[in-house]
Amino acid sequence: MAQTNESSLLFDQPGPKGRRTIRIANLIAAVIFALVILMILMRLHNPPDGENQLSWELWKPALDYEAWSDFYLPGLWLTIKASVLAVIGSVLFGFIFGIGRLLPNLILRTVSGVIVEFCRAVPVLMLMIFFWRWFAFSGVSEASYWAVVLGLILYNGSVVAELIRSGVGNLPNGQREASLALGLTRTQSLMQIEVPQAVYAMLPAAVTQLVVVLKDTALGSIIMYTDLLQESRRLGSMYFNILQTLVVAAVIYFLVCFLLSHFARWLPKKMQERTAAPADFVEPVAPLAIMDPSNVNQIAVAKEVDEDKYGGAPRQYHAHHRGSNASIKHWKKTRYIQGYDRTQPDTLVDPKSLDIPEFLKPSPPHKVKGGKGKKKGNGHSKGSSDTPDKES
Amino acid sequence: MGSVLQLFSEYNIPGAFWVNIQLTLWSALFSLILGVILVVMRISPISSMRVFGRTYVEFFQNMPLTIIMVFMVLGVFAQLKLSFSTVFSVNFFWLAVVGLSLYTAAFVCESLRSGINTVPLGQAEAARALGLSFIQSASEIILPQAFRGSVAPLGNTFIALLKNSTVAAAASVATESSSLMSEMIEYHANSIVAIFLIFALGYVILVLPIGALTTFLSNKLAVRR
Numbered sequence: 001m002a003q004t005n006e007s008s009l010l011f012d013q014p015g016p017k018g019r020r021t022i023r024i025a026n027l028i029a030a031v032i033f034a035l036v037i038l039m040i041l042m043r044l045h046n047p048p049d050g051e052n053q054l055s056w057e058l059w060k061p062a063l064d065y066e067a068w069s070d071f072y073l074p075g076l077w078l079t080i081k082a083s084v085l086a087v088i089g090s091v092l093f094g095f096i097f098g099i100g101r102l103l104p105n106l107i108l109r110t111v112s113g114v115i116v117e118f119c120r121a122v123p124v125l126m127l128m129i130f131f132w133r134w135f136a137f138s139g140v141s142e143a144s145y146w147a148v149v150l151g152l153i154l155y156n157g158s159v160v161a162e163l164i165r166s167g168v169g170n171l172p173n174g175q176r177e178a179s180l181a182l183g184l185t186r187t188q189s190l191m192q193i194e195v196p197q198a199v200y201a202m203l204p205a206a207v208t209q210l211v212v213v214l215k216d217t218a219l220g221s222i223i224m225y226t227d228l229l230q231e232s233r234r235l236g237s238m239y240f241n242i243l244q245t246l247v248v249a250a251v252i253y254f255l256v257c258f259l260l261s262h263f264a265r266w267l268p269k270k271m272q273e274r275t276a277a278p279a280d281f282v283e284p285v286a287p288l289a290i291m292d293p294s295n296v297n298q299i300a301v302a303k304e305v306d307e308d309k310y311g312g313a314p315r316q317y318h319a320h321h322r323g324s325n326a327s328i329k330h331w332k333k334t335r336y337i338q339g340y341d342r343t344q345p346d347t348l349v350d351p352k353s354l355d356i357p358e359f360l361k362p363s364p365p366h367k368v369k370g371g372k373g374k375k376k377g378n379g380h381s382k383g384s385s386d387t388p389d390k391e392s
Numbered sequence: 393m394g395s396v397l398q399l400f401s402e403y404n405i406p407g408a409f410w411v412n413i414q415l416t417l418w419s420a421l422f423s424l425i426l427g428v429i430l431v432v433m434r435i436s437p438i439s440s441m442r443v444f445g446r447t448y449v450e451f452f453q454n455m456p457l458t459i460i461m462v463f464m465v466l467g468v469f470a471q472l473k474l475s476f477s478t479v480f481s482v483n484f485f486w487l488a489v490v491g492l493s494l495y496t497a498a499f500v501c502e503s504l505r506s507g508i509n510t511v512p513l514g515q516a517e518a519a520r521a522l523g524l525s526f527i528q529s530a531s532e533i534i535l536p537q538a539f540r541g542s543v544a545p546l547g548n549t550f551i552a553l554l555k556n557s558t559v560a561a562a563a564s565v566a567t568e569s570s571s572l573m574s575e576m577i578e579y580h581a582n583s584i585v586a587i588f589l590i591f592a593l594g595y596v597i598l599v600l601p602i603g604a605l606t607t608f609l610s611n612k613l614a615v616r617r
Contacts, residue, residue: 011437011526022438029440048473121599122592123555125570130588133577137584211454218456222562229459236466243471246463250455257454 053243062244067235071245075231076252082145082227083214086152090213091206093153094160099195101165104186112161119158125219127151132223148220148227156213163205167198207264211257218253228252395583396590399576408572409594415488415557415568420550422493427500428535434505435534437526445501452498457491461562464491481567488560492553499549507542508534510615540613547606551599569594 014022044053051058061067100112119127128151135143171194179189221230232249236242399405433445452460464487468474476486511534519529558570565571573591577584 011529012520014437018437025438026440029438029444033440033444043472047471053471117600118592118596121555121596123558123570123595125558125561126573126588126591126595129570129574129577130584133574133581134584137581215454215456218458219559219562221458221462222559229456229462233462233466243467246459246467250459250463253456253459254451254454257456258450261454 058239058241059244061239062235062241062248067245067248071231071235072228072248072252075226075228075249076256078145078225079214079217079220079227082148082152082217082220082225083210085149086156086213086217087210089149089153090155090157090160090209093157094164096161097157098161098164099190101161102168102190102194116158116161119154120162122155124151124155124216125222127154128219128223144220144223144225147223148217148225151219152213152216155216156209159209159212160202160206163202163209164195164198167202168194170201171197204264204267207267208261211261211264214257214260215253395580396586399580399583399587399590403572403576405569405572405590405594408567408569409598411485411565411568412554412557412560413598415485415492415560415565416550416554418489419492419496419553419557422489423496423500423553426493426497427504430497430501431504431508431538432530432535434501435508435530449498449501452495453502455495457495457556457559458562460491460495461488461559464488465563481565484564484566485560488557488563488565491563492556492560495556496549496553499552500546503542503545503549504535504538506545507538507540510541511537537615540615543610543613544606547602547610551602551606554598554602555595 012018041054046052097112097116100108101116103109103112128147130147131150132144132147135146140146168190175193175197176186176189179193180186184192217225217227218229220227221233224230226234228249232245233242236245430445430448433441434449436442465484469483469487475483477483515533515537516529519533524532558568560568561571561574569591573587576587580587
């Protein structure tokens with residue numbers, strides 16, 4: 001269904017006439033498809049001077065119990081064995097040379113760069129053939145197995161190395177600048193700050209590379225590694241039904257790779273679910289600011305009061321408090337007292353009419369005595385205010 | 393050094409590379425044509441075409457190239473008796489080209505699709521607003537820009553194709569480079585490392601300029617937005 005999203009950009013939603021045209025086109029396509037299938041089946045049924053490829057005589061030995069137990073499953077096991085080892089090895093190789101390409105040391109960087117570029121440029125099959133012959137000459141047992149594994153490690157390892165390098169390259173510069181500013185060396189910054197983040201970013205691409213590894217193990221059949229493809233060829237040459245055994249092997253390869261590549265597509269979504277920073281919603285936490293007991297940046301609040309002069313919805317909390325770690329006990333109360341919270345109308349105070357505690361008032365120097373007079377004066381000045389004592 | 397020169401005089405090493413280059417060029421041509429058709433199918437309004445395009449790409453992306461090559465020879469040629477020529481080497485060459493083209497077309501299609509994603513939404517919307525039909529907006533507006541945006545992935549696909557052309561060994565193309573290397577090692581086991589390095593460096597020399605050209609072209613052709 002993701003299809004419709006991307007494709008609907010190019011054409012308008014079809015109307016009744018368009019839908020009819022599409023239906024007719026679908027019908028024609030179905031007929032052509034059926035005809036092609038029929039032609040292939042006819043060809044299979046009666047190839048020129050060959051035998052009927054559809055007869056059960058040929059399919060039975062490709063599908064029966066012995067074919068699975070003696071050929072396909074052992075072959076599949078060897079395929080999986082080689083690819084698992086190759087994946088582990090190529091991740092190790094990729095880490096060593098990917099990080100090596102980023103090190104400050106010029107010699108290490110150059111050497112890793114040359115090795116990685118070389119392994120990327122040389123076809124995997126050539127690497128495999130070379131190692132196979134070499135191991136065979138030096139008397140290594142299971143030469144073809146190790147040749148397959150090593151060839152895959154070198155090629156896919158260089159791909160992983162590039163993934164690490166590009167992952168580090170895509171990080172924001174601030175990461176390295178911050179770690180250097182904290183006094184880490186360039187190598188420490190690389191190993192402790194940059195590479196761990198890059199690994200996380202490259203994980204989906206690395207899983208996709210798994211599919212490539214699995215597909216490339218089939219190259220092993222060229223150098224006589226008894227993987228799934230080689231086993232199916234053997235079975236096919238036993239019963240002269242190579243077409244059928246190849247089809248079975250192809251279906252197995254397809255299923256395994258299909259599942260893996262769908263896992264690779266699913267993984268980043270899952271990781272995104274778990275790691276994405278929360279969307280910018282206003283969380284109901286105490287507005288906190290370090291070393292600010294009143295908890296309000298007064299200048300910001302003063303600006304905030306003017307902010308919605310066009311009559312927008314009043315904000316509930318102050319954006320600039322979010323993200324700090326300080327704590328304060330009576331944040332709600334102090335917030336209301338300062339008189340800007342329009343969501344709490346009964347706490348809304350005109351800042352000018354705010355009660356000022358007695359002891360803070362500048363006492364007139366000539367009226368030192370006369371506590372009553374003081375009280376009276378207070379009453380006079382606040383007479384018009386409808387919120388005389390907020391503090392009590 | 394002398395032994396290396398002797399190897400060059402004894403075997404036609406540039407000729408083997410030439411076979412690979414020919415395989416690559418023909419397959420690049422055919423897979424490009426097929427890939428464009430596939431990508432048009434994948435974005436077309438007709439649902440059966442979209443399903444076909446997606447199935448094709450899924451199928452070939454999850455199928456090892458080796459098995460396709462083996463199938464071309466042992467299945468299509470040996471069992472179904474489809475052949476291009478009575479000369480065996482020519483026949484196997486074209487069977488390998490067919491296998492490589494079918495396989496690479498899926499990757500060309502995906503590269504072009506990633507190029508389509510670089511075309512801003514407004515372009516397609518403007519084309520529709522002007523009343524262009526699907527074919528018109530695809531061929532006049534979207535695909536030309538998509539091509540320019542997909543130079544880098546296409547270049548990577550063709551580098552992979554050049555390297556994959558060695559898998560033609562599985563389709564019994566005996567004159568290409570990996571088969572020749574195998575043969576040379578068999579008769580000159582002592583200079584195995586030298587032989588490997590000759591072929592490996594040959595590929596490095598072929599691949600690096602393509603990579604550089606790809607980077608240059610993708611910067612030059614990218615639509616500045």
